[in-house]
């Protein structure tokens with residue numbers, strides 16, 4: 001890189017710190033967006049892109065913005081796997097891992113098992129509550145075990161091994177969020193990945209290759225006949241899948257639960273949607289999940305490396321630089337999302353969000369993560385319709401890389417006794433949620449509006 005290629009940082013970029021992004025990234029990201037399409041952030045030693053159109057352009061241009069770079073921390077930690085290679089090689093890696101993650105497998109094979117798991121976790125929490133612990137932390141006791149156990153089932157690892165997997169995970173996750181380059185953290189991450197690779201190699205050696213055509217566990221699929229990956233590629237892909245599917249999904253579930261429970265009137269509206277039938281309830285849950293992916297995505301950053309001198313807007317960027325696309329910035333770009341700072345379930349273009357990335361590296365586990373989150377929200381509301389959020393004991397979403405609530409404390413209250421009543425206009429889903437707390441809805445206001453209080 002040459003000094004001239006780095007435009008003088010704007011005031012916003014110059015003062016950008018990870019801690020600020022971790023607490024509330026959105027005002028900082030809006031500031032960056034207003035400074036230019038790409039802004040040099042000296043503290044992070046990278047270019048930052050926080051607008052929607054430029055993020056899309058970067059993600060759709062793997063020839064000039066690549067993941068395949070010696071500077072890639074992910075490649076250095078896990079080796080060559082689908083996320084760190086491009087072109088035909090990337091397709092070969094991804095195709096080999098696809099079967100357990102299709103929409104069909106997620107819906108038909110895994111969803112029923114996740115539904116069961118969610119029910120069992122709430123039952124266990126009820127038993128604990130009956131034993132005197134009346135409050136439940138939905139992060140520790142629900143979101144985290146759903147994500148971890150599901151990955152165990154889908155990858156094909158015994159439940160008893162999962163605490164070990166989680167412990168390795170913690171170490172390399174810290175190392176990968178280490179944008180400031182702490183050497184000790186980096187070394188610990190490499191060691192944890194090596195230990196996990198060794199563990200997975202043993203599992204692979206003991207594996208019976210009996211992959212089902214659609215939706216057998218990944219480790220079976222990868223050890224089946226006719227594989228197109230070498231052994232080290234298989235191990236690297238198992239590592240990236242485990243890395244990709246644990247904290248991300250825990251965070252996605254946690255964020256969706258956080259907004260469901262804390263946005264004024266939302267919980268009541270979703271519960272009330274049951275009065276219009278199961279389909280309306282499922283649609284209301286879906287709307288909350290998708291809007292939460294847009295509003296506060298679990299994965300905040302997508303990193304690319306330039307292969308040539310490029311321009312993004314007015315910024316001249318040399319070859320070999322790091323460009324960080326800020327998903328939270330793109331998802332709150334007013335050029336694409338009206339009123340981006342408002343949590344509005346049911347907005348028409350919500351699926352344009354970039355929470356699962358875009359292009360060749362679009363998240364392998366998106367449908368599975370949706371199945372898990374859907375199941376977590378639904379099961380909670382079906383089982384604990386009187387659930388009550390303890391805001392004072394909870395901690396809101398936090399994190400500059402993965403973003404999740406630290407604690408989500410609720411009281412189960414299995415009886416149904418919601419104090420507020422809410423009107424929902426059916427035509428545009430929950431986005432038209434009109435907060436008429438403690439009033440009766442007016443069913444005559446509009447032909448399409450339905451009283452669901």
Ligand code: HEM
Pocket residue numbers: 082083084094240241242244245246248249250252293297298299302303354355356357358360361362363364365366368369
């Ligand atoms: C079942 C759970 C999940 C699994 C197994 C999983 C796995 C993966 C894998 C293997 C990739 C790399 C795909 C490729 O390079 O072709 C990926 C990409 C990605 N995942 Fe996931 N993921 C899961 C859940 C999530 C969740 C919950 C989020 C966020 C809400 C997320 C966000 C992303 C993003 C943004 C990318 C793109 C990365 C990039 O382009 O640099 N993932 N995921």
